[in-house]
Amino acid sequence: MSFYTSLSGLKNAQTDLNVISNNIANAETSGFKKSDTSFADIVASSALADSSHTVGIGSRVATITQNFSLGAINQTGGALDITINGDGFFTVKSPLSGETQYTRNGALTIDGSSYIVNAQGARLQAFPTDPVTGAITSTSTLQDVQIPAASPNPKDPANPGSYAGVTIGKNGQIIATYSDGSNATLGVVAVASFLAPTGLRQLGDSTWAASGNSGAATYAQPGSGTTASLLSGSLEGSNVDIAEELVSLITAQRNFQANAKAIDTATQISQAIMNLRS
Incomplete structure (x- = not known):
C-alpha cells in the first residue's frame, strides 16, 4: 500500500509543479491570472472500523483555482x-x-x-x-x-x-x-x-x-x-509574483523528492523481507 500512497504524492507534486511552471511561463502575459493547487487526503475505512486505527491511503488534487487578483x-x-x-x-x-x-x-x-x-x-x-x-x-x-x-x-x-x-x-x-x-x-x-x-x-x-x-x-x-x-x-500585466512562485517551486520539488524517497524506502523494506525467505 505504501507504494501507491507515495505514488499519489508523486503525481500531486507533479501537478503542482506543472501549475507553478505555467504561472512562471506567463509572468509577462498581459491579463494572465495565476492558478493555485489545493490537495485533499484520501481515507478508506468502513463504518464499523476503529477510527483510532484508520490509516490514510494518499492524497489527491482537490482543486486548481484561478486567482483573479489585480495584476500590475x-x-x-x-x-x-x-x-x-x-x-x-x-x-x-x-x-x-x-x-x-x-x-x-x-x-x-x-x-x-x-x-x-x-x-x-x-x-x-x-x-x-x-x-x-x-x-x-x-x-x-x-x-x-x-x-x-x-x-x-x-x-x-x-x-x-x-x-x-x-x-x-x-x-x-x-x-x-x-x-x-x-x-x-x-x-x-x-x-x-x-x-x-x-x-x-x-x-x-x-x-x-x-x-x-x-x-x-x-x-x-x-x-x-x-x-x-x-x-x-x-x-x-500578469498577477504572477515570481518570488512567490519560486518559493512554491522549491516546496513542490521537496515534496516530490520526499515521496520518491518514501518509495525507495518501501522498496528496500520489500527487498529485505524477500531476502529473509532465501
Whole structure:
C-alpha cells in the first residue's frame, strides 16, 4: 500500500509543479491570472472500523483555482490600451464562431473593417449609444464597435469630416473624432461580472468563457455603482509574483523528492523481507 500512497504524492507534486511552471511561463502575459493547487487526503475505512486505527491511503488534487487578483498596471500611452481598475472583464465576440468571450487584456486595435478588436480578432462588445448625446440606448443588448469613416455627426452635412482618432474614457465611452472637429460616441464598453469568476472556463490567450460553475454574466457601465472604472493608456500585466512562485517551486520539488524517497524506502523494506525467505 505504501507504494501507491507515495505514488499519489508523486503525481500531486507533479501537478503542482506543472501549475507553478505555467504561472512562471506567463509572468509577462498581459491579463494572465495565476492558478493555485489545493490537495485533499484520501481515507478508506468502513463504518464499523476503529477510527483510532484508520490509516490514510494518499492524497489527491482537490482543486486548481484561478486567482483573479489585480495584476500590475503598466502605462503604455496607447489610445486603445485600457485596464479595468478593479473586478470585471471586457467582453469580446469572435466574428468566426460567434462565441462570447471574456478577458482582462485590454490591448485593442482597429482591424481592416474598422472594428475595434483584440489580438485574436475578437470584436469588443459595448452598449449601443446615441451618437450625439452619448446616452446608452439599451442595457439589454451588446454590439460590435465599428468606426465610421465619415463623421455621423458632421458640422457641415454636405462636407462630413474624415476619421481622425478614437479614445476610450474612464466611464467606458468610445468617442471617435473627425477632421471637421466633430465627434461621435460609438458605444460604451460593457464590463462583465460573475457570481463565481473562479468557475470560468479557460480558453487561452487570457480569455475565458462562462460555464455552469461561473454563472451567467451581468453587464454594467464602467464607473457606475460598484463597477470599476477604466484606465486609458495602460494595460494590466500578469498577477504572477515570481518570488512567490519560486518559493512554491522549491516546496513542490521537496515534496516530490520526499515521496520518491518514501518509495525507495518501501522498496528496500520489500527487498529485505524477500531476502529473509532465501
